[in-house]
Amino acid sequence: MCPSPVVLDHVSKNYGGFRAVSDLSLELVPGQVTVLLGSNGAGKTTTLTMMTGLRKPTSGQVRVFGLDPADPRARSRTGVMLQDSGVPGALRVGELVRLFREFYPTPLDTDQVIEMAGLRDRLRVRAQDLSGGQRQRLYFALAVCGDPELLFLDEPTVAMDVDSRNQFLGHIRGLADRGRTVVLTTHYLAEAERLADRVVLIHRSRLIADGTKAEIKALTTGKRVSFLLPGEAGPAEFDGLPVDGLELTPQAGHTAVRFHSDRPEDVLSTLMLRGSGLTDLQVVGVDLEETVQRLVHQAAENGTEDTGGGGTKAAEPTTAPSEAEGPGAERPGAARSETAEVQA
């Protein structure tokens, strides 16, 4: 049996005494797009860089195609696009693509790569002279030019305009449909909604949910409710009502009200009985963005210690050398929500 493209077995990563990734276990399925989600500092990039072999775990084990991820046999089957991939700026786009192709046994055709990245008219431009979005597209070209079986992309669409982003997402889907395994991080929930076969949600260093989009959405119940109330409404009007995440925004003589509720009928009938005069009512099921917000909110309420950096304080003194590394340097089955673990 072929080994899984990526296996993380109880992986933790400390930077000095700070724990950036805590006891993370995952096994990726070939041909799927797995999207790592989480707030700033949650530990997504650290997780991704351990999968690429650029960083080593403090404890636990990472395997890529059954090998150490730094093993050249694993690397030759892997493409990587980091937030700052750092290529020699004096080299031209065409030169860089041709150079990177050399590292792989069965690379894609240069023209095909250039076309895919939308860089046809930038071939002779030096990397240092590209715009931010064009540079991202170059990094994408360099990540895919070896036709890798496994592709890691860290916030790939940052700085891309809407058209580039749409094209890019189409290419990623196409790669997965051709059996490639893709792992990407993003803060754009619409991208995750469009691309993800599997969503892995990390909060303050810990995995808090893992499953398909449908499975993740099923982890939260209830509806999102919004309406307008006349005049200035305050939170006291909702005291004792089953609402969560209440938002009140003044809006041209009205208050725009938004909340989540498992019992929207109870809330609405109470307000109507009071003759509150609500208008523009909308009650909709939650989308991925809302679900993710709620799961993160729930995990935060269950509470890990706030160390100010987004992660958890390492539970035990680290025996690993303090790594002040510079910035350069499905599971199949039902979704799991591990907020209980966050409580521990």
Ligand SMILES: Nc1ncnc2c1ncn2[C@@H]1O[C@H](COP(=O)(O)OP(=O)(O)OP(=O)(O)O)[C@@H](O)[C@H]1O
């Ligand atoms: N080399 C390092 N030395 C010390 N701390 C680090 C180092 N790299 C990352 N960290 C810390 O580890 C935590 C996780 O960082 P990481 O970059 O993995 O988060 P992220 O989820 O990718 O965040 P973002 O969405 O902001 O990119 C952060 O608190 C960060 O400050």
